[in-house]
Amino acid sequence: MTDDRDEGLEERRKRLSAELAERRKGEAVDAAKEMQSEESRKGMALGLKISSEFIAAIAVGFMLGFLLDRFVGTTPWGMIAFLLLGFCAGILNVLRAVGMVAKPRSFDGDDQGGKG
Template identity: 35%
Template sequence: MSGNDAGDERGNGREKALDEDLSARLKRLETQIERKRPGAPPDRSLRSGSSTGPSPLGQAMRLSTEFIAGVLAGGILGWIFDRYLGTKPWGLIVLLMLGFATGVYNVMRVSGSLPTAPTKDRDRP
């Protein structure tokens, strides 16, 4: 509405040609930039391990819980056996040692230190 509306109608073909030329130059420039741009550096915010696995703190908490649960279960069962069977220190000692061994076994199993036993499902082709 600047008063040059009549002049705009005459230059429409020329403006379209300029727009097409500009679009073509822009596309060429984009392809040149993409060729010269180095590859994206690896994201350092991701851990070196699997991103779907538990965090190191979560894994440490699970390992310590597995160990403490084994020792506590052995101690409680030993105390109950001693109380009801009258074997005063021996039930607690034996079952506390079994609880310790179970806790160590669970920690090794969860951490992946133990090889997994072959099962029928895995042996099938």
């Protein structure tokens, strides 16, 4: 009687081990999908950040040029000049965000490597 009981327990243990292995395999697949989704979200967030910074720089340049023309009276030239400056600033922001251009150094003395 105990042999039948031990065999039944051993059979249940093997079946449960197989189910656990299958479930762990499924969890690994789900974790891989989640990592891929997270990378996709990070890419989308970076793209939106870069595009909004680029558009904002152009809009600020346009508005500064428009206001300069309005108060000084140099009708199209201030807007054209500041629009081009805003475009250049937008390109520089995009290149900095992507990492192709180094960020400007601060002049507060922290980056002198302990000399002072």
